[in-house]
Amino acid sequence: MEYNRETIRALAERIYDLDAEVYRNLGSSLGRVFSEDREKCVREIVHEMEARNQGHVLRSELALISNMARTIKDREAWKKVMTEYDHILKAVSELPTSFAEGDVLNYERAELNTLSLKKRFSKDDHMVICIGRTYGSGGSEIGFTLADELKINYYDVEIFSEVLRRLEAEKDTVHDKGGFPYIRDEENRAKYVGTRQAFARDQKITVGQRMKDFSRYHGLPKKDAVFFNQSKLICDKAKQEDFIVMGRCADVILANNHIPHISIFITAPFEQRVRRVMSVNQQLTEKQVRKMLKTLDRKHINYFRFYTGLEWGKASNYDLLINSASYGIKGSVDLIRRMIESGEV
Amino acid sequence: MEYNRETIRALAERIYDLDAEVYRNLGSSLGRVFSEDREKCVREIVHEMEARNQGHVLRSELALISNMARTIKDREAWKKVMTEYDHILKAVSELPTSFAEGDVLNYERAELNTLSLKKRFSKDDHMVICIGRTYGSGGSEIGFTLADELKINYYDVEIFSEVLRRLEAEKDTVHDKGGFPYIRDEENRAKYVGTRQAFARDQKITVGQRMKDFSRYHGLPKKDAVFFNQSKLICDKAKQEDFIVMGRCADVILANNHIPHISIFITAPFEQRVRRVMSVNQQLTEKQVRKMLKTLDRKHINYFRFYTGLEWGKASNYDLLINSASYGIKGSVDLIRRMIESGEV
Numbered sequence: 001m002e003y004n005r006e007t008i009r010a011l012a013e014r015i016y017d018l019d020a021e022v023y024r025n026l027g028s029s030l031g032r033v034f035s036e037d038r039e040k041c042v043r044e045i046v047h048e049m050e051a052r053n054q055g056h057v058l059r060s061e062l063a064l065i066s067n068m069a070r071t072i073k074d075r076e077a078w079k080k081v082m083t084e085y086d087h088i089l090k091a092v093s094e095l096p097t098s099f100a101e102g103d104v105l106n107y108e109r110a111e112l113n114t115l116s117l118k119k120r121f122s123k124d125d126h127m128v129i130c131i132g133r134t135y136g137s138g139g140s141e142i143g144f145t146l147a148d149e150l151k152i153n154y155y156d157v158e159i160f161s162e163v164l165r166r167l168e169a170e171k172d173t174v175h176d177k178g179g180f181p182y183i184r185d186e187e188n189r190a191k192y193v194g195t196r197q198a199f200a201r202d203q204k205i206t207v208g209q210r211m212k213d214f215s216r217y218h219g220l221p222k223k224d225a226v227f228f229n230q231s232k233l234i235c236d237k238a239k240q241e242d243f244i245v246m247g248r249c250a251d252v253i254l255a256n257n258h259i260p261h262i263s264i265f266i267t268a269p270f271e272q273r274v275r276r277v278m279s280v281n282q283q284l285t286e287k288q289v290r291k292m293l294k295t296l297d298r299k300h301i302n303y304f305r306f307y308t309g310l311e312w313g314k315a316s317n318y319d320l321l322i323n324s325a326s327y328g329i330k331g332s333v334d335l336i337r338r339m340i341e342s343g344e345v
Numbered sequence: 346m347e348y349n350r351e352t353i354r355a356l357a358e359r360i361y362d363l364d365a366e367v368y369r370n371l372g373s374s375l376g377r378v379f380s381e382d383r384e385k386c387v388r389e390i391v392h393e394m395e396a397r398n399q400g401h402v403l404r405s406e407l408a409l410i411s412n413m414a415r416t417i418k419d420r421e422a423w424k425k426v427m428t429e430y431d432h433i434l435k436a437v438s439e440l441p442t443s444f445a446e447g448d449v450l451n452y453e454r455a456e457l458n459t460l461s462l463k464k465r466f467s468k469d470d471h472m473v474i475c476i477g478r479t480y481g482s483g484g485s486e487i488g489f490t491l492a493d494e495l496k497i498n499y500y501d502v503e504i505f506s507e508v509l510r511r512l513e514a515e516k517d518t519v520h521d522k523g524g525f526p527y528i529r530d531e532e533n534r535a536k537y538v539g540t541r542q543a544f545a546r547d548q549k550i551t552v553g554q555r556m557k558d559f560s561r562y563h564g565l566p567k568k569d570a571v572f573f574n575q576s577k578l579i580c581d582k583a584k585q586e587d588f589i590v591m592g593r594c595a596d597v598i599l600a601n602n603h604i605p606h607i608s609i610f611i612t613a614p615f616e617q618r619v620r621r622v623m624s625v626n627q628q629l630t631e632k633q634v635r636k637m638l639k640t641l642d643r644k645h646i647n648y649f650r651f652y653t654g655l656e657w658g659k660a661s662n663y664d665l666l667i668n669s670a671s672y673g674i675k676g677s678v679d680l681i682r683r684m685i686e687s688g689e690v
Contacts, residue, residue, distance in 0.1 A: 053626045059489055063499040064507060070498065089493065104483035104613050104621045105673030138449035144404050148434060153415065154408040162409060268449050269661040276449045281398040315658060316614040321666035328450030339683055 003095060005046075011091050012045035015062070018084050022069045025077050033064050049095055062089060127152070127242040127340070128261040130251035132304075134313065135296045136273030138329045139266035143244045145333045150340075153243035160230050160248065227307060235259060251318070252308040262340075265318040266332065268325035348440060350391075356436055357390035363429050364410050370417045370426065378409050394440055407434060472497070472587040472685070473606040475596035477649075479658065480641045481618030483674045484611035488589050490678045495685075498588035505575050505593065572652060580604060596663065597653040607685075610663040611677065613670035 016034055023032040034041040048054040048061075066085050072078040129146070133139020140156065147154035155163075231253045237243060238259045251263035268276075270293065277289045284292070304312035315321055320339075324332050361379055368377040379386040393399040393406075411430050417423040474491070478484020485501065492499035500508075576598045582588060583604045596608035613621075615638065622634045629637070649657035660666055665684075669677050 053628075055625070056485060057503075059485070060501055060503040063489060063492070063501070064504050066493075067498045067500075067504070070496075103673045103675075104481070104617055104669045105676070106614070106617050106670035136449070140401060140404070144408060147408070148411075151415075153412045155412075156405055156408070158402075158405040159409050159412070265660060267660045269451070272449060272451050280400070283398075313660060315610060315612045315660060315666045316668055316670070318666075319668050319671040321660045321663075323661055323664050324449045325451035325661070326664040328448045330448075331450070335684065339680060 008049050008095075009042065009046055011088065012042045012049065014084070014088055015045050015065075016042050018069075018081065018088060019065050021084075022065055022072070022081055025072045025074065025081065026068060033061050033068075049092065058092065062092070125260045126238060126240070128238045128250075128254065128259070129244045129336075129340075130254065130261050130263045131244060131246050131266060132251065132264070132312070132318065133246070133266040134268070134273060134293075134300070136277040136293055137266050137268040138276065138324045138332070140246055141329045142266055142324065142332045142336075143246050145329065146336055147244040149333065149337065150242070150244075153237075153241060154246075155234075155237070155243055156246040157248065160233060161226075164226075164229050164233060249304060249307050252310065262320075263318045264336065265313055265321045266324050267313060267321070268323055272325040353394050353440075354387065354391055356433065357387045357394065359429070359433055360390050360407070360410075361387050363414075363426065363433060366429075367410055367414045367417070367426055370419065370422050371413060378406050378413075394437065403437065407437070470605045471583060471585070473583045473595075473599065473604070474589045474681075474685075475599065475606050475608045476589060476591050476611060477596065477609070477657070477663065478591070478611040479613070479618060479638075479645070481622040481638055482611050482613040483621065483669045483677070485591055486674045487611055487669065487677045487681075488591050490674065491681055492589040494678065494682065495587070495589075498582075498586060499591075500579075500582070500588055501591040502593065505578060506571075509571075509574050509578060594649060594652050597655065607665075608663045609681065610658055610666040611669050612658060612666070613668055617670040 016038060019033045034045075045058070045061075048058040062085075066082075066089075069078070069081045069085060072081060127150075129143075131139055131143045133142075143156075144154050227248075230248055234245060234248065234250050234253055235257050237245075238254060238261065251261060254261045255263075273293055274286065274289050277293065278284065278286060281289070301312045304310060310317050313321075322332050322335065327335055361383060364378045379390075390403070390406075393403040407430075411427075411434075414423070414426045414430060417426060472495075474488075476484055476488045478487075488501075489499050572593075575593055579590060579593065579595050579598055580602050582590075583599060583606065596606060599606045600608075618638055619631065619634050622638065623629065623631060626634070646657045649655060655662050658666075667677050667680065672680055
């Protein structure tokens with residue numbers, strides 16, 4: 001449809017008349033948006049339609065008319081008014097200057113977002129779900145359960161370490177008797193406070209081992225080398241299979257490598273996290289748990305900022321954020337599944 | 346099922362044997378989680394199952410076994426192993442000390458959350474969706490479009506002001522010729538920078554009017570009186586109808602009054618918001634837009650903190666947060682609808 005001054009004026013008149021009709025039906029001054037001066041009001045509505053930055057005014061006016069219209073008791077009159085409202089709204093939405101214009105969509109971001117409705121998974125893309133979470137929010141359980149329900153792989157820091165160790169062991173043709181290596185990483189060490197660790201057995205490092213590590217990591221500090229190895233593994237896996245990955249800045253790594261994924265952050269109010277950690281670690285006092293959560297949050301923030309330059313847990317750095325205290329572990333899994341599964345239809 | 350030391354030990358043995366079976370099928374040291382010392386490993390697994398705080402270790406071990414198991418090429422062997430894995434996982438999940446315990450769910454919060462899967466809308470509850478948003482994120486358009494698609498009412502600050510003005514006008518039996526009052530609120534005044542306002546026509550206040558206002562608002566500053574009147578209106582409406590409400594701390598007001606609702610926060614990266622506001626307000630320079638967004642964010646933060654004591658836009662203060670840059674306006678509407686509609690089934 002072509003829009004010129006006449007069609008816009010005709011549309012403005014229809015809006016004015018719809019308001020008057022709603023008013024006539026309700027018979028109360030509470031039911032009127034525009035004053036009785038038809039010509040003046042129509043000219044104002046025309047202005048609102050022509051000036052893009054007036055869209056929100058027109059939107060509130062239309063919302064008020066339809067809010068009022070819905071209260072009309074007479075079924076026939078209600079139907080007539082709502083049909084006209086729907087037609088008008090459609091016409092307004094199609095205006096080149098209407099409030100429906102100026103989308104906030106970031107095409108680059110949406111292209112990488114496998115949940116986006118603009119772009120479905122292409123046949124070559126794998127479904128990679130990156131989950132960041134605060135400690136005590138149940139995020140790991142949510143990720144693990146989701147992976148199990150979707151029948152896809154689940155990766156966390158321990159599994160990455162183990163996979164990398166095995167890949168390296170294979171390269172070195174050193175035979176391995178199983179068991180998990182000690183993870184030399186402040187952040188992960190903190191995670192194990194007060195627990196006996198099958199995943200974190202200590203190992204002595206000899207000078208020879210230290211030299212071997214140095215050449216293996218190309219002179220990088222081991223912590224950075226581990227990060228880069230994990231990053232490479234995440235990108236490789238994302239080209240091969242569907243999976244869920246916990247933490248490791250995986251969302252940012254994948255975005256930087258232009259690999260499609262969904263990024264989700266899971267958290268819960270601090271008090272709720274304290275309660276959960278206390279119920280899981282019954283030997284810790286409340287004071288210890290509070291201190292541990294604060295330390296872990298700070299370490300998470302620093303780790304994320306160090307490797308990505310971004311703020312951890314800030315809404316605009318993720319696609320979606322879920323408060324697990326509102327849904328629980330099972331509820332959060334169901335919520336994510338609903339989005340993924342209806343998205344695929 | 347009763348769990349005692351024997352059933353737990355039997356389960357640990359099944360886990361060890363499953364790992365060995367996966368290893369046998371893959372024929373590589375990369376495919377083994379536990380070492381060859383069966384007795385030692387079984388005792389460790391038993392410990393992991395009995396000590397609640399070891400759940401995450403067992404979870405990673407199980408995930409690693411199933412990640413490996415999924416790579417088994419032989420269809421028969423794969424099926425056998427995965428069936429056993431499913432049985433084991435179910436048994437582990439049912440352990441009183443398993444990692445599935447210690448849910449993060451806040452029952453009080455979930456009870457108020459109309460999207461929660463634990464509790465459906467009761468027949469008396471209305472679907473009230475509270476949307477907070479950053480300026481320029483398209484949040485208002487998302488709320489308006491969602492309300493229109495769901496055929497429910499839409500309320501924003503202008504509509505609230507108008508409804509309150511009309512209710513008051515009716516009370517005073519003063520006849521009204523329509524048109525919107527000037528909104529005497531710093532925050533909203535800022536929203537109108539650079540736009541000609543149908544919603545914000547100026548009015549002169551006489552001394553008499555000021556005295557009348559004073560008694561009407563029981564001596565409260567008008568800003569607070571407006572907030573309290575709006576709060577009352579939100580609670581009243583929530584008992585009467587389904588609707589969407591933009592901002593106004595509606596989520597906190599409803600939670601404090603124990604009225605079920607869904608709270609959603611919509612935002613987008615700052616740069617994306619700048620681009621969107623510039624495309625909508627083409628007469629503003631980039632510098633002006635950046636300054637305006639920073640000012641508005643600060644005002645939002647202060648407003649929210651003043652009336653609720655909480656941090657605006659922080660993930661744990663909402664049920665769900667959406668990055669509109671990932672989905673666009675239409676995509677965000679669809680995402681919310683998918684959650685609500687599958688939630689109702």
